[in-house]
Amino acid sequence: xxxxxxxxxxxxxxxxxxxxxxxxxxxxxxxxxxxxxxxxxxxxxxxxxxxxxxxxxxxxxxxxxxxxxxxxxxxxxxxxxxxxxxxxxxxxxxxxxxxxxxxxxxxxxxxxxxxxxxxxxxxxxxxxxxxxxxxxxxxxxxxxxxxxxxxxxxxxxxxxxxxxxxxxxxxxxxxxxxxxxxxxxxxxxxxxxxxxxxxxxxxxxxxxxxxxxxxxxxxxxxxxxxxx
Numbered sequence: 001x002x003x004x005x006x007x008x009x010x011x012x013x014x015x016x017x018x019x020x021x022x023x024x025x026x027x028x029x030x031x032x033x034x035x036x037x038x039x040x041x042x043x044x045x046x047x048x049x050x051x052x053x054x055x056x057x058x059x060x061x062x063x064x065x066x067x068x069x070x071x072x073x074x075x076x077x078x079x080x081x082x083x084x085x086x087x088x089x090x091x092x093x094x095x096x097x098x099x100x101x102x103x104x105x106x107x108x109x110x111x112x113x114x115x116x117x118x119x120x121x122x123x124x125x126x127x128x129x130x131x132x133x134x135x136x137x138x139x140x141x142x143x144x145x146x147x148x149x150x151x152x153x154x155x156x157x158x159x160x161x162x163x164x165x166x167x168x169x170x171x172x173x174x175x176x177x178x179x180x181x182x183x184x185x186x187x188x189x190x191x192x193x194x195x196x197x198x199x200x201x202x203x204x205x206x207x208x209x210x211x212x213x214x215x216x217x218x219x220x221x222x223x224x225x226x227x228x
Contacts, residue, residue, distance in 0.1 A: 001089065001225040002061040005032045006054060007210070008071025008096070009106055009152070010118045010144035012039030015070075019210050022218030028225055031065075033057055035076075037148035044114070047105050047154025054080050064089040066225045071096045071207065072106035075156060078191060081166040082158045089228035090167035092221055095174065095207050097189040101158040111149040118144035127174035128207040136211065158191075167197040169224045171217070173205045199224075 003023055007015035013032035023030040036053055037045030054076050058065060067088050069077030077091045078098035099105060109119045121129060121137055129137065170192070172180050177200035184193050192198060201220050205213040 001228070002029045002031060002063060002065035003221060003225055004054070004057050004061070004065050004067045005030055006035070006067070006069045006073040006076050007032075007038075008069075008073045009108075009116070009147050010038070011070075012145060014039075014143075015208075015210055018214035019218050019221075022215045023222060026218060026222040028222055031057060031061075035073075035151075037151055038145050044150060045148045046150045047152075047156075050076060050151055051079050051083070055083055058084050058087055064228075066090050066092060066221070066228055068092040068094065068221060069096070069098075070094040070210065072108075075099045075105055078163065079156065079158070081163040082160050085160055085162035085166055088166060090169065090224065092169040092171060092224050094171040094209065094217070097170075097183075098191045099156045100190050101156060103156050104152075105154045105156055106147070106152045108152075111152065114149050115146035116149055116152045117146040124207065130174075131206040131212045132208070140208075140211070164194050165196050167199075167228055168192065168195045169199050169201060169220075171209070171220060172200060172202050173209045174207050177202055199227075 005016045013034040016032040020030045020032055036049040058080055067077045067080045074093040074096035075098040081091050109116050170180055183189055203209050203216055209217045
């Protein structure tokens with residue numbers, strides 16, 4: 001199966017470099033996406049530009065793909081489910097939850113000169129980054145790509161309620177499935193609460209398992225693709 005891989009903020013397709021070969025060994029066809037403004041030099045890219053890139057990859061897949069979104073990009077995966085509910089086999093959401101209609105995409109940190117730079121490690125101290133050593137942190141920070149402000153602050157638009165029928169896998173890295181269920185029950189993540197087919201899987205990692213646990217993550221995604 002084609003597995004479309006969308007990394008979160010400040011990352012390009014290279015974030016999946018260790019996941020891609022593992023998925024190929026498991027018999028799947030991974031496609032790691034570089035989003036406009038996050039690796040292609042388009043500093044003024046909008047959220048709509050990023051969504052269009054994801055949808056183009058969905059449309060180019062020979063069969064229904066599994067769309068994988070990490071962190072903020074869980075919303076991009078869910079926007080694909082909204083725009084192409086009949087064209088995707090499912091979504092896998094890693095370490096995040098999709099924003100609801102009318103919310104900003106990823107307005108989490110201060111923007112400067114039209115971009116949202118990586119804010120440093122202070123906001124991610126604790127479970128998010130506990131499995132990243134100093135060398136890994138340094139590599140991440142030096143390679144981090146400032147996200148265009150027009151993408152980060154773009155407004156999410158969801159229109160087709162058929163998205164709730166698309167199978168969803170929640171991959172829980174720095175939080176547990178039990179915590180995720182509590183947040184869903186509390187109404188904190190309304191899009192997930194309305195999804196008809198939700199599975200949960202734990203992975204013992206911080207917020208970036210594609211970096212720290214790529215083989216384990218590949219196995220989880222391969223199993224989800226097989227189930228889909």
